[in-house]
Amino acid sequence: MADSSPELSALPTRIDRYPAKMISRLASSLVEKYASDAEHLLDPFCGSGAVLKAGSDRGLRVTGIDLNPFGVLLSGVKLQGFDVSRASAYLECLLDAAENGPEFGLEWDKKDYWFTPATLRKYERIRHAARQMNLCQSKAGRAVLLALGLSVRPCSRADQRSPKPFISKYARSNRKGRHFDPGSTARSLLEELSRLYGGRRRTSSDVHQLDLAVGSAATGELPSVSHVITSPPYINAQDYFRNSKLELYMLEGVLPFRVEDIICRFIGTERGVEGTVLLGKEAEKRRRLVPELVFLEKHRKEQAVVVHRYLQDIAAAFARVRSLMQSGGVMVIVCGDNLIGGRRICTWQVLNKMLTGLGFKLFDSFGDRIRNRAVAPMRCGHKGLIKEEIVSAFRLP
Ligand SMILES: C[S@@+](CC[C@H](N)C(=O)[O-])C[C@H]1O[C@@H](n2cnc3c(N)ncnc32)[C@H](O)[C@@H]1O
Numbered sequence: 001m002a003d004s005s006p007e008l009s010a011l012p013t014r015i016d017r018y019p020a021k022m023i024s025r026l027a028s029s030l031v032e033k034y035a036s037d038a039e040h041l042l043d044p045f046c047g048s049g050a051v052l053k054a055g056s057d058r059g060l061r062v063t064g065i066d067l068n069p070f071g072v073l074l075s076g077v078k079l080q081g082f083d084v085s086r087a088s089a090y091l092e093c094l095l096d097a098a099e100n101g102p103e104f105g106l107e108w109d110k111k112d113y114w115f116t117p118a119t120l121r122k123y124e125r126i127r128h129a130a131r132q133m134n135l136c137q138s139k140a141g142r143a144v145l146l147a148l149g150l151s152v153r154p155c156s157r158a159d160q161r162s163p164k165p166f167i168s169k170y171a172r173s174n175r176k177g178r179h180f181d182p183g184s185t186a187r188s189l190l191e192e193l194s195r196l197y198g199g200r201r202r203t204s205s206d207v208h209q210l211d212l213a214v215g216s217a218a219t220g221e222l223p224s225v226s227h228v229i230t231s232p233p234y235i236n237a238q239d240y241f242r243n244s245k246l247e248l249y250m251l252e253g254v255l256p257f258r259v260e261d262i263i264c265r266f267i268g269t270e271r272g273v274e275g276t277v278l279l280g281k282e283a284e285k286r287r288r289l290v291p292e293l294v295f296l297e298k299h300r301k302e303q304a305v306v307v308h309r310y311l312q313d314i315a316a317a318f319a320r321v322r323s324l325m326q327s328g329g330v331m332v333i334v335c336g337d338n339l340i341g342g343r344r345i346c347t348w349q350v351l352n353k354m355l356t357g358l359g360f361k362l363f364d365s366f367g368d369r370i371r372n373r374a375v376a377p378m379r380c381g382h383k384g385l386i387k388e389e390i391v392s393a394f395r396l397p
Helices: 006-010 024-035 050-057 069-080 084-099 117-133 139-152 169-175 182-197 240-251 281-289 292-299 301-324 347-357
Strands: 041-043 062-066 205-209 225-230 325-335 338-340 343-345 361-369 388-395
Touching: 024 050, 024 225, 024 325, 041 050, 050 062, 050 069, 050 205, 050 225, 062 069, 069 139, 069 182, 069 205, 069 240, 084 117, 084 139, 084 182, 117 139, 117 182, 139 182, 139 240, 281 292, 281 301, 281 347, 292 301, 292 343, 301 325, 301 338, 301 347, 325 347, 347 361, 347 388
Parallel strands: 041 062, 041 225, 062 205, 225 325
Antiparallel strands: 325 388, 338 343, 361 388
16 A cells, blocks of 8 residues: 655655665554553653654644664754754854864764765864854754755765665776765755755654663653553564664764774674673573574574574663653554574564563554555565564553
8 A cells, every 4th residue: 555645745855764664654653553642751762753744643642762863863854843044054154164163073984985085075074163153052053964964875886775884896987086076965855854844743752862772771751651552673684773874973072972882782783792692590591582593593503593682682672761751551563573594583573571470451553564565665575584574562551
């Protein structure tokens, strides 16, 4: 079924491109079915904010959480809107200040691979000016930073046809010797953002950048919520860091985050996983939850370690979400399965068991076939192995 939402059909993928983004048709129908009367709706893995936008369009109070600062920036601008004329004045001021100003270098040893020297110099000047102007402090400033972040991919040497940043033979021959101008690209992106998300918003919304798998961080500032709708990360299916790395290195130090603090913290990533996760009583419990681990530990140890770490992290994140929910609250998750080391792992069933263990009661469930989602990014006919996602709705006593 094609998505008829006017917003989605108007969205060029260059604006709303996010790995494993929930399509707006599904987000809207889940909000309508399970959260139309929500006092406060949370998406704890909000990514690009599809669920939050659907909730806020219905006038609900919404809160999002994500580790990815670029997802948080995108969701925040979508939800909170911005003053269009102020944002374009900020952008002009930024570009003027960057014209001959000092540089704030990118701390990235691969930067010369992705950008021509002239583009890089312009970006490094813009980064300095953006930091001086403290753009991350205001809605209009964040819209400018988003336009700048979105300009990075088109101004890089990466193949523009791919959702993941990589330099193909096609990109090498087509983009060789060309100069990409961050200023004019950001200007046109800000115009598109202004058309889509400019103006004031009446509903209340918040988006927090934090690591949900770490028990203690900043729980104090999070609200208690009546409803949760989310699509949690799968095991090693999407590399959220790699997908946003150009944008993240560009915005590091301009937005308040450091790449080294997040790069190994994405749930399901294979970065930074350690063999010690195979030891102890908790590892034994995880083997009971996912019996395929016994095979993987014997034949595909590296992948077994990734699965253990995923289970450890997602369990911590769910416990944290549970602690934010009011009694009688509703939690809806959308998840499929994974093929790891040749073994199929029913991730959605594993997550359902975890939630049941936390006291949630399943009251509804249905499958949503991915090949039916005839909207960009086209996932029908893709070579991935996820053919269906399961929507599971739980209630707390
Ligand atoms: C399946 S995606 C969600 C996509 C989202 N529904 C959308 O429409 O864009 C899962 C999200 O979990 C986030 N994530 C991964 N590890 C996390 C962590 N430790 N804490 C918080 N969020 C995390 C990723 O950054 C990613 O945005």
